[in-house]
Structure formats: structure tokens, C-alpha cells
Amino acid sequence: MRKILLSTVAIATMATVATASTSSDLKELKAQMAAMSEKIETLEAKDAGKGVVEVASIAPKGTLVKSKVPVLKFSGKHYLGFVSSEADGGDRENKFETRRNYLQVKGYFGEDSKDYFRITLDTHQDETNDWKVRLKYAYLYLDNILPFTGVEIGQAHRPWIDYEEHGGWNYRSISKVFVEASNGAHLTNSADLGVNFKTKTEYFSSELGLFNGEGYHGDENGEGLSAEWRLTGHILGGGTHKSKAKNTYANVSFLGQWNADSNKHGNEDLNWYGVHAVYNQPAFLLAGQYVETVDAADGLDGSTKNFAGSGYSVNGEFRFMNDWNLIGRYDSFELDNTVNGEQTTMIAGVTYKYNKYVEFIANYLGEENYRDTGVDQDAIMLTAEVNW
Numbered sequence: 001m002r003k004i005l006l007s008t009v010a011i012a013t014m015a016t017v018a019t020a021s022t023s024s025d026l027k028e029l030k031a032q033m034a035a036m037s038e039k040i041e042t043l044e045a046k047d048a049g050k051g052v053v054e055v056a057s058i059a060p061k062g063t064l065v066k067s068k069v070p071v072l073k074f075s076g077k078h079y080l081g082f083v084s085s086e087a088d089g090g091d092r093e094n095k096f097e098t099r100r101n102y103l104q105v106k107g108y109f110g111e112d113s114k115d116y117f118r119i120t121l122d123t124h125q126d127e128t129n130d131w132k133v134r135l136k137y138a139y140l141y142l143d144n145i146l147p148f149t150g151v152e153i154g155q156a157h158r159p160w161i162d163y164e165e166h167g168g169w170n171y172r173s174i175s176k177v178f179v180e181a182s183n184g185a186h187l188t189n190s191a192d193l194g195v196n197f198k199t200k201t202e203y204f205s206s207e208l209g210l211f212n213g214e215g216y217h218g219d220e221n222g223e224g225l226s227a228e229w230r231l232t233g234h235i236l237g238g239g240t241h242k243s244k245a246k247n248t249y250a251n252v253s254f255l256g257q258w259n260a261d262s263n264k265h266g267n268e269d270l271n272w273y274g275v276h277a278v279y280n281q282p283a284f285l286l287a288g289q290y291v292e293t294v295d296a297a298d299g300l301d302g303s304t305k306n307f308a309g310s311g312y313s314v315n316g317e318f319r320f321m322n323d324w325n326l327i328g329r330y331d332s333f334e335l336d337n338t339v340n341g342e343q344t345t346m347i348a349g350v351t352y353k354y355n356k357y358v359e360f361i362a363n364y365l366g367e368e369n370y371r372d373t374g375v376d377q378d379a380i381m382l383t384a385e386v387n388w
Helices: 002-018 023-047 161-165
Strands: 071-087 093-108 116-125 131-146 149-157 191-200 204-211 226-234 249-262 268-281 284-295 309-321 324-335 342-353 358-368 377-387
Antiparallel strands (some): 071 377, 093 116, 116 131, 131 149, 149 191, 191 204, 204 226, 226 249, 342 358
């Protein structure tokens, strides 16, 4: 629209030139035409998506944006909510929350390149209720350094969680996935310093990584590293791209990590494995997994480190109406230390996709026998997930 308006003005200016009566009028009008032409060219380049990252606004007091790379991509993700919760023997608590606020920038090294550097910042509220900003991701991605394989170098994705959050459990805004959730297996988190090799083919994909092992907000003592993996068979194909609700797919994965001398886990090894299966079609999704530790701290020495055990998680999503979904999930993790026993989590709710940027969720969350505290809790949650 802006191009059309400017072009119209330019044509009108040329018509005026043709009727100008003096040489001074001609010079002034020609200067105006030249300025207008530059503005049109700037807008055309911007609208054509040619990767322009150094653009001066046509406004008199414009803003200059500069970058050494030809393409910059900005995005954000926000989890906003309200929770009404009650623990056994306690009073009901009601509070508004902003659970996560991510700001992300990717700088691509060519107009059509798949190589880039990514940085993602995340807000976090500490135990004093003070807001902190911490680094979630900061990695270099190089595509096809091996056949069908790229690599992340830096503070990168660990192999499992991002995969499950994009096709197995789509509601990170209300609960972390089973292997990360504190009332679930609580064995790992989503990012760490290291390298992650990511292979994608139509019927097989994998991630193989070597990391510090403490996680992106853990205390790293330099003792031991963590070898981590995800191996996924895509039975119906689709392994070259992230899963979408509108597609039909069936995937089976083998996952785990071999974490030596983990400071996060009491300077003990944390070795575990799991299997996961998911089937999706446009009308519904079904997923389930089993996880077991092979070597992990159990807290029997009097410490608070307690990760040894095994358990399972199942979840489903029924898309009963356009933009409306019913969701459910049940987690059970049996700790080897019987003092804490079995931990369970139950989620049931309804979601509404307001538009491609905003989704609303209303759900019930029940947790029993929370690790190291023995507290049972019930909550009603209202959430707005925003993506831009």
C-alpha cells in the first residue's frame, strides 16, 4: 500500500514537472523526484524480504538498524496465568503469575542460509520473589556438517525435552514434561553447555550430545560430563520437520543420559533411560512413556538428593471442535527410597486457540507426595500462552 501511494505521488510530481514554468521550479521538483525514488526503492527492498537489515526510515527522524548478518529474526514466548491452590492442611492461595518470558534473536549468516547464532533470554522469579533475567540458549548452529546432520555448539538444546514439547506434550505453559517436572522423574532439564548433533531423515531422527550435565542453571563443578541421546523412528514419515497437530504421525523414541559425577545429583552418577511413543492425527493425540534410573542418588544417606526410581506418564489431546481441545495427563514416579514413595500428577483441562498468537488454557492440577516435602496439592489454573 505504501509503495502504491508513493508511486502515485511520484507520477503526480512528474506531471507537475511537465508544466513547470521556471528553471528553478524544475530543479526543485527534480530534487523531490529523486528523494521520492529513493524512498520507493527502500520500501520495495523491505517488502520483498531481501534480508535488508540496514534500513533508514523515510520519516525525517528515522531509526537506523544495523547488523553484520543479512537476516535477523526476533521472537518471544510468554506464559501468563492465575492459580488458585490448596495444600493439605494449608489455606487456599490465589495469585497471578508470569511463569516464563522468553526473548529470542537469531542471526542468519546468509539470505538463504540455515547456519545461524541464537540467543534466548528468560525471566525467572527467585525464592525472594525478585525477578532475574538468565541465559537459556546461546549456541551456534551449523547445518549439514555431516550427511543430514547439523550441530549446536554452546548453551544448547539437550536431546529430549524440545522434541517432546513439539509433538508429544504441547502445554509447557502449565507443566514441564515428565522427565523434567519436579513432581515427576525430575532427572534433567532443557538446556546445557555442550554440543548436540541433530540428524533428520524422513523415517529416522536423532540427537546425540555431550554436556556438562548440571543444566543451564545448575552449579557446574567440572567433574564428569553427561552423554545424552534421543533416537526416534518415524513410522509414518515426517522426521525432517517438527510435528504439527494437523498432520498424522506415529513416532517411537529411545532416550536417556549417562551423567558422571553430577553435582546437581549429589556428586553421584545419574544414569537413566526411557522409551516414548506418540500417535497423532488431526482429531486427537495419544502419548506415553516409561523412564527408569540405572544409577542415581536415593537420599538414603540423609541428603536431600533423591532421584532413583522408575515411572510412567500418559497424556492425550482430543480436538473436539475448531480451535477447542480437551487435554489430560497422568504421571507416576515410584522412588526407590520408600520414605517418599510414589509421586503422582494429574492434569485435566480445556484449551482455546484465540488466534495464531494466543492460546487460553483452563485446567485442574493435582499433585501427591511431592519429593522431599510429602505435600499434596490441588490447583485450578488459568493460562494465556502468547507467541510472537
